[in-house]
């Protein structure tokens with residue numbers, strides 16, 4: 001037995017003997033991990049964190065098992081020293097799902113539990129702030145429940161009969177009494193409706209200081225930044241209480257781009273979800289494809305051929321480069337260098353988009369990966385283009401950006417020591433990607449649990465130690481350099497050969513079971529949790545979105561800072577709203 | 583003599599200008615000079631909703647550069663903007679803000695629906711939080727297809743908007759008062775204040791149907 005299997009065996013013995021009767025192994029076919037009784041959950045989690053070293057709770061989500069009458073909450077915990085996940089679940093009855101909150105143990109569960117409450121109606125007892133997060137207070141029902149139907153509901157699963165094979169197309173509006181995408185519960189009277197109290201709840205929940213500063217009389221005010229605000233990179237809103245110019249408390253408000261990926265994804269066929277993943281983090285579509293393909297391939301048990309693996313890595317790293325340079329450009333915008341640095345960044349990004357367009361047919365929405373390979377091979381001339389980029393142009397241009405920005409007085413003064421996140425906080429809040437690594441935690445999924453063929457390449461996990469805004473800028477520069485290194489090696493090693501294993505298929509029969517596929521996306525750990533019942537559609541399709549979870553630490557980072565700095569702190573996290581709100 | 587075609591921009595003399603004054607004097611109509619100024623300084627609102635906004639940024643950047651059309655001045659405040667480029671999916675949660683922003687823009691104002699989502703719901707149309715096209719709430723001047731439309735397509739759409747501006751007259755545009763669009767309210771679902779009566783009627787009927795459906799199995803048993 002290898003060292004790792006021995007270790008896992010030991011862990012299993014510890015857990016099962018420590019919690020007899022209340023913890024058991026998940027014996028369903030295709031499932032893994034443990035099933036924990038709700039009342040033992042808190043102790044179980046504490047043991048995991050304090051004794052077994054699972055200090056990082058990556059993903060929390062719920063699954064509605066309607067036929068069994070159960071709600072299940074699924075947790076994925078990792079060690080920040082690397083290694084596979086420990087999966088544990090809690091099953092509660094569907095009509096009264098109450099689960100103890102894990103926020104006291106893993107603060108990173110905060111937003112994810114709120115999301116499960118919002119979309120599935122699972123109550124987390126002891127959660128400090130259990131409000132809706134993606135929808136608004138007063139929305140009717142919990143939409144991800146399997147028996148909840150949207151106004152345009154047509155059938156449980158795609159392909160819909162009306163489109164295939166019958167091929168009659170109609171507009172969904174025509175069948176709705178209002179001609180719009182709306183529906184109202186029976187007996188509802190709009191005149192009796194008191195406008196939703198979301199804002200009031202937010203304002204109430206904000207922290208205040210009792211006494212403002214001694215010598216200078218100041219007044220506390222609440223300021224809303226967003227949802228339409230140039231600094232928020234889309235439709236994001238920050239509600240801050242200010243004492244003078246100093247931030248007392250901050251609450252992020254999101255959901256303004258909640259496009260229901262998960263509900264739509266559970267009606268779609270497996271392959272239909274691929275183009276939807278492009279639109280999650282629309283700045284890094286290839287990485288999203290990658291994560292979803294990995295999750296489903298795990299269930300299908302297929303492995304892409306060698307050449308496809310290399311193409312995937314090249315595309316994923318190109319994505320990381322263009323995402324990071326765009327992020328740096330936008331971050332400089334937030335700092336006040338209005339648009340000039342981002343023009344330089346976008347120039348390079350355009351060249352990478354040209355590559356995407358040449359291989360996939362679209363600049364942004366690539367839809368390029370398939371289960372067991374990629375859609376098209378890289379043509380010879382495009383290969384040469386990538387070659388030029390990786391060996392000539394990009395290294396030069398990155399050095400140039402570096403020269404212009406890194407030692408700029410303004411970048412340093414505004415960045416250093418601002419928005420600090422300590423390593424302990426970063427882990428506790430489940431921060432991922434550059435945010436985690438800039439705080440001195442060298443955790444990179446490509447190293448910690450190598451997927452695809454990342455174990456073959458020679459690269460360093462970039463890490464910085466101050467955890468401030470400036471380090472989060474530097475780390476992106478470092479990572480771009482490492483990505484260039486990986487691409488250079490991949491270009492030298494890539495073999496000839498097929499790019500798909502087996503025949504391309506439209507309809508996949510995915511064996512029943514669950515699977516969690518994760519990649520190190522440009523924003524951090526991007527995970528896809530899928531559950532199959534053996535049918536043509538996923539039963540559950542959940543995205544662990546790094547942009548969303550990284551925001552958990554935002555309030556912590558901004559407290560005590562100046563209001564102008566909240567803007568660059570947000571910029572340094574690098575969120576994309578498509579992924580935050582999904 | 584000027585050989586320019588009749589309808590090219592500002593200079594369309596119809597009257598002969600003495601040779602020594604050409605280049606110094608222009609004879610035009612009020613409509614022409616007014617529209618010429620407006621069409622070449624359409625300021626978009628700096629406001630992006632989703633993926634399409636990224637292509638809008640690319641259009642503004644060096645390679646495509648819509649500054650060539652006098653549009654580089656992106657304004658973050660609706661009060662200073664002429665065009666609202668609705669770049670992305672409009673969700674129900676965002677809808678009140680979008681309508682409010684439109685109301686705050688000064689006349690003459692234009693709306694461009696960029697991409698499939700803004701035009702009709704796009705790939706996410708069936709989603710429970712997605713509005714099937716902004717034209718259900720705001721008057722749209724130009725629709726640009728694509729998901730996302732390429733920068734070229736966006737520029738083409740904006741040129742179409744310029745053509746539309748050219749066709750207007752100062753009489754219909756100048757001093758026009760903006761019509762306020764009632765702000766949708768977030769209830770159990772998004773509600774248009776103008777439709778309250780219909781909603782009430784609908785929910786009453788629905789309740790009756792449900793009551794009838796509930797009574798039926800009992801009747802069958804008895």
Ligand code: SF4
Pocket residue numbers: 279632633634635669670671696697698699700704705728729730731
């Ligand atoms: S049209 Fe396509 S690219 Fe544009 S916002 Fe909608 S999904 Fe995104």
